[in-house]
Amino acid sequence: MNDIPENGELINETAEPEVKDNSSKIKRKNAPAPVETPEDNICIVCGRNRKLKGEDYCSSCLNTMRHRRPPVFAFIAAFLVVVLTLVALLMLYLNYAPAKRIIEGRAAVRENRMQDAYDAYEDAFNLAQELNTDLNMDLVAVGNRIRAEEAEPIAVLYVPYYAYNFLSQYFSEEDIKSDPQMLPYYEANADYKAAYDEFSKYTTALNEGEMETDEALAKIRELKEKFKDDKGKLFWVLYAESYVDVSFNQTGPEKQLEYLENMEKTCPGQDWYYLGCYRNLYFQLGRYKECVDACNAELALNHNESEAYFTKLKVAFINENYEASNDILNEFLQYNEKNDEYSVMQIMIDRRFGDIDTADSDCEQAMKVGSGLPELHRQKALNALYRNDYTAAFESAYNAYSMAYNLYTGGSAESLNSVLLETVYVCTMMYKEHGDGMSEFHSDVDDLLASFKGYDAIATENSKAILSGEKTAEQVLSEGAGDLA
Amino acid sequence: MTVIYIICKILTCPGAYLRGFLEHIVAKICGCYIESDGYIRMDEVSGHTDHSFPLKKGGAVAIAFIPGILHFVFGVVLSFAGILPLALLKVDFSHHILFPVYIIVTYIGVSMLCNLFPLVDDALFCKERLYGKEGGANIFVRIIMFIPTVICIAGAYIERYCINILIIGALLVLMFT
Numbered sequence: 330m331n332d333i334p335e336n337g338e339l340i341n342e343t344a345e346p347e348v349k350d351n352s353s354k355i356k357r358k359n360a361p362a363p364v365e366t367p368e369d370n371i372c373i374v375c376g377r378n379r380k381l382k383g384e385d386y387c388s389s390c391l392n393t394m395r396h397r398r399p400p401v402f403a404f405i406a407a408f409l410v411v412v413l414t415l416v417a418l419l420m421l422y423l424n425y426a427p428a429k430r431i432i433e434g435r436a437a438v439r440e441n442r443m444q445d446a447y448d449a450y451e452d453a454f455n456l457a458q459e460l461n462t463d464l465n466m467d468l469v470a471v472g473n474r475i476r477a478e479e480a481e482p483i484a485v486l487y488v489p490y491y492a493y494n495f496l497s498q499y500f501s502e503e504d505i506k507s508d509p510q511m512l513p514y515y516e517a518n519a520d521y522k523a524a525y526d527e528f529s530k531y532t533t534a535l536n537e538g539e540m541e542t543d544e545a546l547a548k549i550r551e552l553k554e555k556f557k558d559d560k561g562k563l564f565w566v567l568y569a570e571s572y573v574d575v576s577f578n579q580t581g582p583e584k585q586l587e588y589l590e591n592m593e594k595t596c597p598g599q600d601w602y603y604l605g606c607y608r609n610l611y612f613q614l615g616r617y618k619e620c621v622d623a624c625n626a627e628l629a630l631n632h633n634e635s636e637a638y639f640t641k642l643k644v645a646f647i648n649e650n651y652e653a654s655n656d657i658l659n660e661f662l663q664y665n666e667k668n669d670e671y672s673v674m675q676i677m678i679d680r681r682f683g684d685i686d687t688a689d690s691d692c693e694q695a696m697k698v699g700s701g702l703p704e705l706h707r708q709k710a711l712n713a714l715y716r717n718d719y720t721a722a723f724e725s726a727y728n729a730y731s732m733a734y735n736l737y738t739g740g741s742a743e744s745l746n747s748v749l750l751e752t753v754y755v756c757t758m759m760y761k762e763h764g765d766g767m768s769e770f771h772s773d774v775d776d777l778l779a780s781f782k783g784y785d786a787i788a789t790e791n792s793k794a795i796l797s798g799e800k801t802a803e804q805v806l807s808e809g810a811g812d813l814a
Numbered sequence: 815m816t817v818i819y820i821i822c823k824i825l826t827c828p829g830a831y832l833r834g835f836l837e838h839i840v841a842k843i844c845g846c847y848i849e850s851d852g853y854i855r856m857d858e859v860s861g862h863t864d865h866s867f868p869l870k871k872g873g874a875v876a877i878a879f880i881p882g883i884l885h886f887v888f889g890v891v892l893s894f895a896g897i898l899p900l901a902l903l904k905v906d907f908s909h910h911i912l913f914p915v916y917i918i919v920t921y922i923g924v925s926m927l928c929n930l931f932p933l934v935d936d937a938l939f940c941k942e943r944l945y946g947k948e949g950g951a952n953i954f955v956r957i958i959m960f961i962p963t964v965i966c967i968a969g970a971y972i973e974r975y976c977i978n979i980l981i982i983g984a985l986l987v988l989m990f991t
Contacts, residue, residue: 394848
């Protein structure tokens with residue numbers, strides 16, 4: 330049946346509507362004009378009607394094509410995508426801060442800056458929590474898988490089995506065991522627990538006076554035989570043996586070092602423990618070159634290990650090497666920010682090499698930025714002691730002690746260290762002997778000294794020299810390690 | 815090949831549909847005739863709008879580039895917004911609301927990035943209008959548009975043979991491992 334003609338067009342019944350030119354439009358456009366045949370006059374869309382003059386389409390198709398509108402659904406979809414993109418921008422903005430800290434954390438792990446890495450990961454979680462609290466909605470989330478990454482710096486900074494304790498807050502035991510990234514921490518914890526269950530009964534009995542030291546050591550040595558083929562557990566047995574020997578037999582550094590070397594030979598790979606011990610023992614024994622080597626090895630494991638920098642600095646002081654001291658400061662800056670520890674080192678260098686005015690101004694400057702570190706107050710006390718200003722020395726030492734005590738009661742066991750106690754003792758004694766009695770903490774002097782009863786017997790040679798008047802504080806603080814202890 | 819092409823377009827249907835829609839809008843603005851209905855069809859024009867060629871050079875350039883640029887901008891924002899928390903912040907199933915949202919956002923974003931380029935015909939026509947012997951663009955425009963045109967033509971071929979899906983898939987695998 331013929332179609333109804335539109336706009337005067339004729340219906341071409343001979344046309345084959347199915348046949349369409351499938352070649353490229355470009356080719357169609359650029360091809361030389363072919364000899365016209367009746368088929369060439371057919372509309373390229375419907376393939377039925379004749380083309381309009383100068384067009385490729387019939388008037389019907391042309392009309393339809395001119396007025397063909399996008400479906401309403403497409404407008405709605407486009408609108409939704411625009412809205413979704415705005416929401417996505419907001420999500421990007423909110424996720425940016427935690428994501429940035431995680432990237433920084435990963436970079437810190439790669440560069441062995443473990444404290445920085447740990448801080449960055451913790452920051453990421455805290456930032457997400459703060460954002461959600463501020464927005465009163467859970468819009469930012471950091472997945473628990475990040476905790477598995479965070480375990481690595483924890484294992485280096487503390488003890489490998491701490492990493493397992495940390496992970497067990499977020500993952501089930503099965504999850505930890507089945508994940509290759511977390512499995513080593515599970516194994517470290519299993520080793521520790523198995524060994525601890527065995528040796529703890531002897532160490533506890535020893536601590537409670539229910540067992541003699543030799544008997545406890547004999548029992549622990551039996552455990553060495555039991556675990557001789559399991560290095561992971563054997564390490565903890567040896568550790569317990571060392572602890573008992575040092576704590577109850579008052580073993581000296583020479584024997585401790587010998588024991589440590591044997592321990593490393595028997596159970597290698599526990600550098601997180603050995604390097605710190607080597608550092609302290611070599612320093613105590615005056616084997617400074619080996620001490621620096623141990624510090625460098627420790628820093629290779631964790632560039633944020635401030636104790637290693639401080640020990641190296643003391644070695645440089647003992648060697649009277651000002652350039653080496655500054656090099657250590659620069660090395661510290663290479664991997665760490667200009668923080669309180671940097672300021673402490675700077676003050677120590679200035680004072681040790683006689684520039685007490687710069688040491689004072691550095692100390693004031695550092696305290697303006699952040700005075701949360703007891704060590705900064707201790708350095709201020711030493712500066713005052715150096716200048717024979719006993720009231721200022723006592724007050725700063727008192728502040729350092731109060732801060733450290735607060736940290737200690739808050740769980741930071743290492744805050745009240747022997748060096749700080751030595752400083753508080755000397756400063757308080759000097760204030761009592763030579764001070765003007767005008768300190769705001771004057772009323773606490775007697776109480777404080779009462780807490781140091783018997784301390785004179787264990788005080789260091791440097792402290793004794795200052796207190797006896799054999800040496801001035803200036804002499805003590807500008808020679809040797811440049812400190813009281 | 816057409817079957818694979820159609821499968822790819824169905825897999826990336828949000829992007830393909832929006833690409834067709836944007837081409838439709840731009841083609842209408844440029845005064846082209848829209849030859850067919852629907853944006854996702856079972857032929858080699860799927861994910862695009864079948865339209866007549868524009869008469870002006872600007873039209874040819876607009877049809878080749880504007881939908882792609884818009885897709886790129888929206889696709890990058892959506893992809894980043896989804897991939898950042900999933901790959902970097904490691905958001906997982908335990909976050910019952912955010913996880914599906916991020917998956918949807920990533921899917922839409924990636925599907926838009928999979929539909930960046932015009933049909934090969936449109937890309938070649940754009941090149942023809944800019945660099946053709948008869949009535950090409952002036953030298954300044956030719957220089958400015960050289961690299962975008964090359965990218966456009968290469969992208970159009972890559973998209974025709976669905977290589978873009980493989981590239982984006984590989985990038986995603988890289989990001990999540």
